[in-house]
Every structure is written in structure tokens, then in C-alpha cells.
Amino acid sequence: MDQQANPAKLFVGNLNYAVTKEQLIEEFSKFGTVTDAIVLSDRATGRSKGFGFVTMSTADEAQAAVQGLHDQEWEGRKLVVNVARPPAPRQSFGGGFGGGRSYGGGRGGNDRPYRRSDR
Secondary structure (H helix, E strand, O other), rough: EEEEEOOOOOOOOOOOOOOOHHHHHHHHHHHHEEEEEEEOOOOOOEEEEEEEEEOOOOHHHHHHHHHHOOOOOOOOEEEEEEEOOOOOOOOOOOOOOOOOOOOOOOOOOOOOOOOOOOO
């Protein structure tokens, strides 16, 4: 799975936890057409993680957004805006259920009655 970097996709960090996807789109639209935006949130709590991604329609628009918004204060926080890197490949530990590790089993407990063969 060789993933190429998309020069129009931006990482947006240090977001105020109250910022919504709609607010991101509105702010980044000042630099061109936003084709996608997401604010990541914690699965368990639903609270924003304070970062997200915005995809602009062209690499030039993305660069304009980086130059215009990186290190600028917005919603009380100084933004970090960079071209997003592709995700690192995930390391495989074997396949399927169980992760490919074997711990034996059935030998250390009282799963069978004890018998001596010399009786």
C-alpha cells in the first residue's frame, strides 16, 4: 500500500476544542475551494482532539492557506497548518484474530484431574 502525499491536503493542529468542521471550511475558504474537512474527535468522549484535516481543490490553494494561516491566532489558539504527510504504514503482528502469538494453553491449571501412572 504505497500512499502518495496529496499536496492539497492540510494538517491543521492546535485547534480550539470547540471548533467545528463548518468553521474550518469557512476559514479555509478564504484561500480557495475546500473539497473536504474533518475535525477528529475522541471515540469514547466525542470531544475534539484539537486537530483536523482540510483538503483544498489545488496545491496552490493549499500553499496559500498554509502561508495565510500557519502560526496565526484563530479562536484563541495559534494554528499549526502544514501539508499533510501520508499515514505511516501500520506494522503487522501476524494476521487475523489473536495476533499470531501462541501462549500454549491447558497446561498450567486444574483443567484435568491429576493421575499418577504408577498406582
